[in-house]
Amino acid sequence: MKILIVDDFSTMRRIIKNLLRDLGFTNTAEADDGSTALPMLQSGNFDFLVTDWNMPIMSGIDLLREVRADVKLKHLPVLMVTAEAKRDQIIEAAQAGVNGYVVKPFTAQVLKEKIEKIFERVNG
Amino acid sequence: MEHKNSTEADFASAVALHAPQLQKSLEKGDLQEATRIIAQISQARERTLYMEVGRLTRELHSAIIDFDIDPSNPHAKEMSQITDASERLQYVVKMTDQAANCAIDLVEASAPLVNYISYEAQSLMADWQRFMRKDMKADEFRVLARRVEEFLSRSLHDSDQLSANLNEILMAQGFQDLTGQVIKRVMTLITDIENNLLKLVIMAGQVDRAVGIEHSTDDLRKKSAKEKISSSGEGPQIHADKLDDVVSDQVDVDDLLSSLGF
Incomplete structure (x- = not known):
């Protein structure tokens, strides 16, 4: 299971990386915005994408749209972990094809639940 | 007047x-x-x-x-309080980054120590129970005794290390005091600037009246509202519990998503 973590703050990437490691996911890579993440996804055989929304250059929502528009990547499970908390934004993300949405600040338990739920649905 | x-x-x-x-x-x-x-x-x-x-x-x-700016000074830009405030906030970003990275470093350094204690204690416990059931040969017990000794000595060392790490994590939280002070100063500055800007706006209004210019405030408002909409996001909501169009926690998010068929 190879996971890409996309967030412009390195501390948040490290937190998510540590939480994922506790959940048994040790194969992770990091990118600091959508524009660096997209080529990594296109060439890197990732199984899962965790992305922030608000990032410079390419935002998480635009990255999500790019992923869904890419023939190779369109079925990639995407979890959005973000401080963006407007109802309209959550609906926008859902319409863009997000698989899960976690608002910051979050707990390890919430992240675990959402990831498990996504895999249940993907595998089921 | x-x-x-x-x-x-x-x-x-x-x-x-x-x-x-x-x-x-x-x-x-x-x-x-x-x-x-x-x-x-x-x-x-x-x-x-x-x-x-x-x-x-x-x-x-x-x-x-x-505003404390001398427009005739070639270094006016560097001297402005806004530049000073930006530098102060940059300091806040740097301090919070350092503190967070320091705490994560220490957590990452502590995790293997805790994992060792947990793993080895479980393993020793299983062997110890065999010994208590008298289900252990003499040479096996000698190995167990050596492992217990090693475990105890390593636990002593590691618990000292863990205690030091916890202390350092505690000390790293000192950033809150320093950054809090800086943020409060910047807040005071912003209030001052707002007051001065307000004075300028009132003055500009008087100039407009003196020369008979009229602006459509509705158009200006519409223009600024239009500029606000973008896909780049808004960042954390400060009054999430008071705003209707904002979710206040993960339960709200889950409810909203399940209403959309998630």
Whole structure:
């Protein structure tokens, strides 16, 4: 299971990386915005994408749209972990094809639940 | 304000003074006299305007002094309080980044120590139970005794290390005090700047009135509302619990998503 973590703050990437490691996911890579993440996804055989929304250059929502528009990547499970908390934004993300949405600040338990739920649905 | 009222009053009295003369000369058909009076009224108007502009220029100058910027200084930009505030906030970003990274470093350094204690304790416990059930040969027990000794000595060392790490994590939280102070200073500065800007806006309004310019505030509001909409996001919501269009926690998010069929 190879996971890409996309967030412009390195501390948040490290937190998510540590939480994922506790959940048994040790194969992770990091990118600091959508524009660096997209080529990594296109060439890197990732199984899962965790992305922030608000990032410079390419935002998480635009990255999500790019992923869904890419023939190779369109079925990639995407979890959005973000401080963006407007109802309209959550609906926008859902319409863009997000698989899960976690608002910051979050707990390890919430992240675990959402990831498990996504895999249940993907595998089921 | 008083000064402004007095200049307006001067103009009004000039008009009041000249109006009957103008009417009289028009009734007489003395066009030359009428033109001269109109010129006098016009001069009074210009005089008022000049005085107004002069006063506003002085106010503008004092407002700029309040901003602590000397526009004639080539380093005005570097000296501005806004630049200073940006540097202060940059310091906050740096301090919080350092503190967070320091805490994560220590957590990452502590995790293997805790994992060792947990893993080895479980393993020793299983063997210890075998020993208690008398289900262990003498040479196996010798191995177990050595492992227990090693475990105890390593636990002593590691618990010292863990305690030191926890202390360092605690100390790393000191950033809150320092960054809190900086943020409070910047907040004071922003309030000052807002007050000074407000003064400028009021002044600009007076200039507009003096020269008779009108702006459509509705258009300006529409324009700024349009500029706000973007896909780049808004960042954390500060009053999430008070706003209707914002979710206040993960339960709200889950409810909203399940209502959408998730």
